[in-house]
Amino acid sequence: MPWVTRGLREGIVTTPYPRHPDGYGRSFKGHVVCEEKATGTEVAAAAAACPTGAIEVGAGGARLDRGRCVLCGRCCEVAPGSFHFQPGFETAALARPALVVPGREPDDGEVARAREQLRRRVKALRRSVYLRHVDAGSDGSEEWELAALMGPIYDINRLGIFFTASPRHADVLLVTGVGTSGMLVPLRLTYDAMPSPKVVIAVGTDAVSGGLTGGTYASGKGVAAAVPVDVFVPGSPPSPFGILYGILLAVGLVGQAPRGGEARPAGAEAMEGKGVAP
Amino acid sequence: MRLDGRLDWHDPRGFVRAVVKRSNEGARFCGLFASPGAGGTRLLAVLSHAGQLLTEATLVPEGAGGFPALTPAVPAAAWYEREIRDLFGLEPYGHPRTDPLVLPLRPGSPAPRPGSAKPAAPAELDTSPLPAHVQGEGVFTLSYGPVRSGVFESVEYLIETPGERIPHLRARVFYKHRGMEARFAGLSLADGTLLAERYEGVASVAHAIAYCSALESAAGAQAPPAAELLRVLHAELERVANHLDSVLRHTEGAGQAVANARIAIHKERLQRLRADLSGSRFGRGVVVPGGVAGPPLQGGDAVLGALGRLEKGIRGDLDLLMATPSFVDRLRGAGVVPPELARERAAVGPVGRASAQGEDLRSDRPYAAYARLGRVDVQERGSGDALARQYVRADEIVDAFHLSRQALDELEALGPQPAGGWSVDLGPVTGEALGWAEAPQGELLYLVSAEDGRLVRVKPRSASFHNLALFMAAFPTDIFTDFVFIEASFGLSIAGVAG
Numbered sequence: 001m002p003w004v005t006r007g008l009r010e011g012i013v014t015t016p017y018p019r020h021p022d023g024y025g026r027s028f029k030g031h032v033v034c035e036e037k038a039t040g041t042e043v044a045a046a047a048a049a050c051p052t053g054a055i056e057v058g059a060g061g062a063r064l065d066r067g068r069c070v071l072c073g074r075c076c077e078v079a080p081g082s083f084h085f086q087p088g089f090e091t092a093a094l095a096r097p098a099l100v101v102p103g104r105e106p107d108d109g110e111v112a113r114a115r116e117q118l119r120r121r122v123k124a125l126r127r128s129v130y131l132r133h134v135d136a137g138s139d140g141s142e143e144w145e146l147a148a149l150m151g152p153i154y155d156i157n158r159l160g161i162f163f164t165a166s167p168r169h170a171d172v173l174l175v176t177g178v179g180t181s182g183m184l185v186p187l188r189l190t191y192d193a194m195p196s197p198k199v200v201i202a203v204g205t206d207a208v209s210g211g212l213t214g215g216t217y218a219s220g221k222g223v224a225a226a227v228p229v230d231v232f233v234p235g236s237p238p239s240p241f242g243i244l245y246g247i248l249l250a251v252g253l254v255g256q257a258p259r260g261g262e263a264r265p266a267g268a269e270a271m272e273g274k275g276v277a278p
Numbered sequence: 279m280r281l282d283g284r285l286d287w288h289d290p291r292g293f294v295r296a297v298v299k300r301s302n303e304g305a306r307f308c309g310l311f312a313s314p315g316a317g318g319t320r321l322l323a324v325l326s327h328a329g330q331l332l333t334e335a336t337l338v339p340e341g342a343g344g345f346p347a348l349t350p351a352v353p354a355a356a357w358y359e360r361e362i363r364d365l366f367g368l369e370p371y372g373h374p375r376t377d378p379l380v381l382p383l384r385p386g387s388p389a390p391r392p393g394s395a396k397p398a399a400p401a402e403l404d405t406s407p408l409p410a411h412v413q414g415e416g417v418f419t420l421s422y423g424p425v426r427s428g429v430f431e432s433v434e435y436l437i438e439t440p441g442e443r444i445p446h447l448r449a450r451v452f453y454k455h456r457g458m459e460a461r462f463a464g465l466s467l468a469d470g471t472l473l474a475e476r477y478e479g480v481a482s483v484a485h486a487i488a489y490c491s492a493l494e495s496a497a498g499a500q501a502p503p504a505a506e507l508l509r510v511l512h513a514e515l516e517r518v519a520n521h522l523d524s525v526l527r528h529t530e531g532a533g534q535a536v537a538n539a540r541i542a543i544h545k546e547r548l549q550r551l552r553a554d555l556s557g558s559r560f561g562r563g564v565v566v567p568g569g570v571a572g573p574p575l576q577g578g579d580a581v582l583g584a585l586g587r588l589e590k591g592i593r594g595d596l597d598l599l600m601a602t603p604s605f606v607d608r609l610r611g612a613g614v615v616p617p618e619l620a621r622e623r624a625a626v627g628p629v630g631r632a633s634a635q636g637e638d639l640r641s642d643r644p645y646a647a648y649a650r651l652g653r654v655d656v657q658e659r660g661s662g663d664a665l666a667r668q669y670v671r672a673d674e675i676v677d678a679f680h681l682s683r684q685a686l687d688e689l690e691a692l693g694p695q696p697a698g699g700w701s702v703d704l705g706p707v708t709g710e711a712l713g714w715a716e717a718p719q720g721e722l723l724y725l726v727s728a729e730d731g732r733l734v735r736v737k738p739r740s741a742s743f744h745n746l747a748l749f750m751a752a753f754p755t756d757i758f759t760d761f762v763f764i765e766a767s768f769g770l771s772i773a774g775v776a777g
Contacts, residue, residue: 002598003536013543028553051469072472072563134425135432137454139479140773141560144523146429148549151542165427181403182453183432186424206476212469213476216457217390217398218381237479239559240546 014155017241018254025241029071030088031234034101037061038082046075046083052205052212066091067099067208067222070236092201092233092246094118094256096224099208099232115256118230121197125171125251128160132170132194136187136223137177139213141237142204146174148240161247167193172250174243175227178206178213179220191227199250201231203243208232280495281710285322285335290345293336297323298351300332306637307624309739310348310358311725312338312366314394319366321345323355324712324723329642331712344369354624357747364452365459366391377408380455380776392459393735403452412438412446424453431772437758444753444761449746455776462736467493467567467707470733474724475562477738478774480523482558483509483516484717485724485738486565491645492713492726493567493704502698504689505569506647511685512552512561513646513715514678518592519548520718520769521628521671521678525596527766528668532608540595544588551584569701573694582686589679596672609665613752613764616662623748627720627741628674629768632659632666639716646715647685654680664760664767671769706731717741719770740774 015022038061047055047062054068055075062082064075075083093099095114097107133146149156150163164170167190175187191200202223205211210221223229233246248254288296301307305327313320318339325332338345347370348355357379359370364381367389382404383389390398410419423434432453438446458477462470474489475482487509494500501509522545529538549559555574556564564570574581599605615625620633630637636658640648654677659666689696710727720741727734749768756764 003534003602006540006595006598007536010540010543024550028559029557051472070472071558073557133429135430135454137456138431138773139476140431140771141479141482143429143431144480144549145559147526148542148546150429151546152539153543153546163429167425177432177454178456180454180456181401182405182455183424185405186432186453190425211476212472213456213458213461216460217401218455218457236476236562237560 013152014158015153017244018248022241025089025239026087028087028239029073029085030242031066031086031091032064032069032071032075032083033086034062034064035082036102038079042079043082046079049074049078052209061102063100063102065100065209066234067096067232068205068211069234070205070212089239089241090245091235091238091242092231092249094231094249096208096229096232099234111256114230118199118250119252122199122251124197125199126253128162129171129247129251130162130164130169131172131174131247132164132167132190133174133176134183134187134190135176136183136207136226137180137219138204138206142176142206145237145240145243146176146203149244154240154244156244156247159248159253168195170194171198172247173198173200173227174203175200175207175223175229176203177223178210179223179226181218181220184220184226187223187226199230200227201233201246201250202229203233203246204238205234205236208234211236279331279712280498281333281712285333288334288336290336290338293321293323293334294346294348294351296334297325297348300325300327300334301352303327305332307352307354308721309723309744310355310362311737311739312362312368313725313727313735313737314366314391318342319368321362322725323348326637326643331643338368342368344371346371347373349373353622354747357743365389378452380452382452390457390460392457393463393737398457398460401457408436408448408450410438411448414440416440424450433772433775442757444756444758447750447753449750451746451772451776453776454772458777459735459737462733465733467704467728467731467733470736471566474736474738475560477777478717478740478742478771479560480520480771481516481717481719481722481740481774483512483561483565484715484722487513487646488713488715488722488724489726489736489738490565490567490713491715492711492724493707493728495711495713496709496726496728497704497707499568499702499704501569501646502696502700502702503647504692504696504698505700507685507689507692508570508574509565509646510648510651511574511682511689512556512564514682514685515548515552515555516561517678517718518675519545519552521675522548522592524671524766524769525599525668528609528763529599529605531762531766532605534599534602534605537595537599537602537605544592544595547588551581551588554584555581566701568704569699572700574689577686578690582683585679585682585686592675596675600669600672606665609668609763609767610663612664612756612760613767614661614663614754615748615752617660619751620662620748623751624744625748626744627717628667628670629745629748630720631656632670633662634658634660637721639714639721643714647688651681651684653677664763667767719774720745738777740771742770742772742774743777746770746775
């Protein structure tokens with residue numbers, strides 16, 4: 001009996017996201033912004049200081065690969081005029097080149113194609129979506145952030161999104177970790193066991209690019225080597241909101257945030273169309 | 279603890295005798311670590327006795343195929359010797375069981391030898407199934423994992439069973455072996471911290487502390503007082519988060535829906551508080567070699583208030599949970615680790631403390647600011663079941679809040695510009711040392727050697743690795759449905775086991 005009253009004690013704790021913005025999502029470091037045409041000795045020093053080699057200095061200025069960034073903030077300290085943190089969590093992208101900032105024209109074309117191709121594939125998934133998670137060599141923190149999605153604060157069930165144990169029921173494969181030699185086969189078997197259409201989300205910088213830990217005798221540089229990735233969620237680890245955004249992006253319930261900018265309003269109309277009360 | 283020039287060297291047989299002698303004198307076996315070096319591979323045994331770390335060393339000469347195993351006399355060495363066999367290709371002669379643990383290489387594939395000058399070629403794995411150990415009518419092997427039902431880290435448990443009972447359990451942890459030890463080699467000291475934080479991501483702060491304190495010992499330096507306090511604050515919040523995660527897995531398994539939801543809310547709020555203090559929900563980037571990166575992003579009454587509200591909520595719910603019969607009954611008598619077994623396997627952390635092995639580095643080998651902060655007594659338990667482990671965690675949560683508050687108070691008293699600053703410059707460190715921390719899972723050790731500010735060899739030893747070997751022996755009277763509770767009550771991270 002005491003649990004009944006305790007269950008009511010807090011009132012509603014669940015986030016209004018994606019129908020309305022959630023203030024918490026903007027309260028921590030989301031990603032690093034790299035200014036257009038950043039050059040100079042400071043920028044070169046920032047590139048040299050980056051522990052994952054995410055910054056490349058070319059003729060047109062520096063470009064930062066958010067898919068390799070672990071948010072350590074060294075570039076922001078070394079070259080504060082060219083690199084700075086931006087709050088927010090809507091950092092996932094529909095194509096690998098879209099994580100590189102500032103963007104390039106040919107990349108944008110590829111992103112548009114990827115989006116259109118994914119849109120056609122996920123048409124059938126809008127009413128309810130089942131997720132299957134596979135750890136392919138994570139550090140263990142991504143699993144905490146995934147598990148948080150099932151708790152009362154994020155409560156993805158309210159959006160018609162569920163975790164499932166069986167790959168046979170799964171529409172979306174969430175992969176964490178660098179892609180270790182030992183997990184390549186189990187990961188591929190899980191993917192093959194899922195019915196089509198299916199979507200793969202690489203969750204975290206490790207899964208996107210190998211991050212800081214990949215590239216040894218036993219670990220790869222991201223999971224794209226084993227399964228075709230549709231959505232890339234950077235972060236080391238990404239926050240629960242960041243992962244949720246990636247899932248909604250994958251199934252077309254929100255639009256892609258413009259690169260480096262504030263996210264477009266979430267797909268409120270899509271949610272209403274589903275009759276889902278967020 | 280600085281090691282250079284202070285090792286007791288033995289020939290391989292003398293080494294076994296020396297370790298066994300220490301062990302018989304009551305020292306607890308902490309680990310066995312291999313490092314490649316001039317003339318062969320050095321084996322370093324680390325033991326703990328009366329608040330001191332003891333070391334013994336031997337050299338396995340180049341060309342020798344192996345070394346006499348410690349395991350027949352010191353069972354706690356079993357997994358260490360299997361790990362050395364996988365990673366260094368050295369055979370522990372006389373070891374009762376040498377099937378691969380972290381890296382099942384194909385015959386002929388060279389061992390990676392982390393710490394050696396040249397990087398290892400990609401490993402070729404042999405993942406074929408293991409032969410059954412238990413024979414008898416109707417006995418079969420149930421393989422659970424590596425892809426498990428739910429959001430879990432990848433690990434495979436081989437359950438040999440006649441149905442329901444679990445007479446024999448084995449773990450195959452190699453699936454997520456990332457070769458982290460090899461990844462450390464050649465990194466700068468600062469990059470090494472970032473990697474240490476990702477060795478066992480749920481215990482990032484403890485790993486960063488153990489790694490950095492090894493470097494500080496090697497450099498003969500000490501972090502300033504303010505840094506030591508901030509390290510305590512973050513380490514204790516991390517402890518609460520991990521213990522809540524363990525409770526969550528219990529309540530989920532027991533179908534305690536309201537308790538599960540409540541604990542999930544507390545855990546999320548705690549992660550948010552950690553991010554308010556550090557910019558990272560896992561406290562990453564706080565600890566740096568020589569101290570901490572800077573003052574907490576928030577301080578004062580707002581943080582104290584948030585801590586107070588969290589503690590009140592968590593304690594209220596835990597007290598009720600531990601008085602809820604339908605919950606407690608599932609844990610009582612599950613996964614019993616008798617004190618004798620815990621001593622033999624040198625259990626650490628909450629698992630050890632629930633089986634009358636009381637060692638806690640925060641009081642027995644104090645580091646950071648622990649020596650001068652007051653503790654709330656964590657009652658030692660001896661029944662060794664999942665319930666005892668849960669009681670230990672509940673006590674430790676109270677203790678962790680008490681420590682956090684003191685650390686915050688003292689930090690406030692030091693002011694925004696504390697004497698000694700937030701860190702000291704270690705310079706280009708050369709030397710070898712052991713560092714440690716009491717992670718939420720238990721004793722964490724880091725063996726670090728650096729030359730001129732570059733890492734040569736880093737060997738982290740997580741409590742998860744040490745205790746998972748004991749997990750295999752915790753099922754004498756249990757059945758399938760107890761598995762989830764026993765696993766949750768050990769509270770281990772597979773990333774920390776697989777390396």
